[in-house]
Amino acid sequence: MFKPLNPLLHSELRLAVMSLLIGVKEAEFSFIKEKTGATSGNLSVQLSKLQEAQYIKIEKSFKDNYPLTKCSITVIGIKAFEEYVEILKSYIKK
Amino acid sequence: MFKPLNPLLHSELRLAVMSLLIGVKEAEFSFIKEKTGATSGNLSVQLSKLQEAQYIKIEKSFKDNYPLTKCSITVIGIKAFEEYVEILKSYIKK
DNA sequence: AATATTTGGTTTATAAAATAAACTAGTTTA
DNA sequence: TAAACTAGTTTATTTTATAAACCAAATATT
Numbered sequence: 001m002f003k004p005l006n007p008l009l010h011s012e013l014r015l016a017v018m019s020l021l022i023g024v025k026e027a028e029f030s031f032i033k034e035k036t037g038a039t040s041g042n043l044s045v046q047l048s049k050l051q052e053a054q055y056i057k058i059e060k061s062f063k064d065n066y067p068l069t070k071c072s073i074t075v076i077g078i079k080a081f082e083e084y085v086e087i088l089k090s091y092i093k094k
Numbered sequence: 095m096f097k098p099l100n101p102l103l104h105s106e107l108r109l110a111v112m113s114l115l116i117g118v119k120e121a122e123f124s125f126i127k128e129k130t131g132a133t134s135g136n137l138s139v140q141l142s143k144l145q146e147a148q149y150i151k152i153e154k155s156f157k158d159n160y161p162l163t164k165c166s167i168t169v170i171g172i173k174a175f176e177e178y179v180e181i182l183k184s185y186i187k188k
Numbered sequence: 189a190a191t192a193t194t195t196g197g198t199t200t201a202t203a204a205a206a207t208a209a210a211c212t213a214g215t216t217t218a
Numbered sequence: 219t220a221a222a223c224t225a226g227t228t229t230a231t232t233t234t235a236t237a238a239a240c241c242a243a244a245t246a247t248t
Contacts, residue, residue: 001129002110011206012104016096019185029226035095042207044227065215067225085186091113092179105235123196136236138198159244161196 002091008053009084013038013046018081021056021073029069047071055080096185102147103178107132107140112175115150115167123163141165149174 009015016036021027027035033043047069050056055077059070073081103109110130115121121129127137141163144150149171153164167175 002106002113002131005106007106007205010104010106012096012099012101013206015185019096030224033225037096039208040226041209041228044225045206048227065224067214069226088182088186091109092182101234107235127196133237134197135199135238138196139235142198161243163197 003087005087005091006080006084008049008055009080011046013042014050017043017046017050017071018055018073018077021071022078022081024072026059026070026072029071032071050077053077053080097181099181099185100174100178102143102149103174105140107136108144111137111140111144111165112149112167112171115165116172116175120153120164120166123165126165144171147171147174 009018013036016038017032020032020035029043029047032038032047033040036043038046047056047058051058053076054074057072057074059072061068061070103112107130110132111126114126114129123134123137123141126132126141127134130137132140141150141152145152147170148168151166151168153166155162155164
């Protein structure tokens with residue numbers, strides 16, 4: 001009846017990150033942090049988990065001497081997000 | 095940007111329970127258990143939490159000599175559920 | 189008539205997740 | 219050159235979810 005909700009996406013912060021990334025080409029760590037209101041530590045951990053699942057791609061570089069982390073959603077990530085949203089809708093439409 | 099998601103409702107099982115209860119007048123423990131696929135223990139714990147928050151009402155009685163637990167959603171619960179759904183939608187619509 | 193099984197749960201213990209605090213490595217500013 | 223800031227990561231703590239064990243009473247079995 002109630003299909004399982006992908007636990008990787010059923011997390012407030014990771015869901016916010018994915019919701020954000022699905023609308024943009026890429027986003028910087030500090031931008032995501034600001035938009036989600038997350039702490040650096042929490043964001044760092046959650047981004048790593050999303051990367052591990054190959055839902056996002058993380059690219060590290062330097063800009064003006066400072067480290068710069070850019071994230072973008074992958075095809076796998078888009079698919080997982082869309083499926084999660086569909087299942088979620090099936091919950092709340094009852 | 096991302097409003098906080100009510101943590102009491104952002105739980106797979108509790109969300110399923112609320113989604114179920116919002117559509118019916120009341121439901122028995124075993125019915126909820128069957129529909130959600132939860133174990134008795136987990137369901138018992140989660141129902142208690144929802145009751146504590148006054149999102150549901152739990153009525154205990156006996157039927158054919160056996161204990162019978164009936165649950166129903168409260169006005170507070172309906173309000174919380176609807177607000178949660180609205181915030182959730184604001185996440186996934188970006 | 190014991191004893192085993194089932195019902196309808198609750199309680200407790202364990203595993204997993206989220207979050208906060210502390211730390212790293214380097215940069216800039218005073 | 220020392221203090222403060224950037225941009226994070228790692229580790230520790232707290233919280234949450236889940237599973238396992240348990241309980242009381244009822245019914246079924248031998």
